[in-house]
Amino acid sequence: MVDRPYLCPICRSNRTQFDLVFRLARAVVKDAETGAITYESNTMELLGPPRGPEREVHCRRCGYTGAEHLFVRAAQRADERRVPYRRSSR
Numbered sequence: 001m002v003d004r005p006y007l008c009p010i011c012r013s014n015r016t017q018f019d020l021v022f023r024l025a026r027a028v029v030k031d032a033e034t035g036a037i038t039y040e041s042n043t044m045e046l047l048g049p050p051r052g053p054e055r056e057v058h059c060r061r062c063g064y065t066g067a068e069h070l071f072v073r074a075a076q077r078a079d080e081r082r083v084p085y086r087r088s089s090r
């Protein structure tokens with residue numbers, strides 16, 4: 001879906017400036033008895049692209065972060081409005 005047009009569903013003015021949100025992970029080793037962290041890596045590992053739960057998009061204009069499909073759907077709705085056509089009623 002990343003090649004589909006986006007429109008921020010909140011500010012509705014941004015179609016071009018976004019961040020794709022990825023998860024960073026830091027490896028830790030815990031003591032099974034006390035729960036204390038006995039080792040913590042110095043580096044962060046990039047987990048992604050996420051499987052299962054959907055990719056998130058961050059609007060760089062208003063700061064909203066939401067699921068990618070919300071941005072794609074907002075763009076589709078705006079395009080439908082821009083090219084009006086008669087829609088059959090449900």
Ligand SMILES: [Zn+2]
Pocket residue numbers: 008009010011012013014059060061062063064
């Ligand atoms: Zn926005």
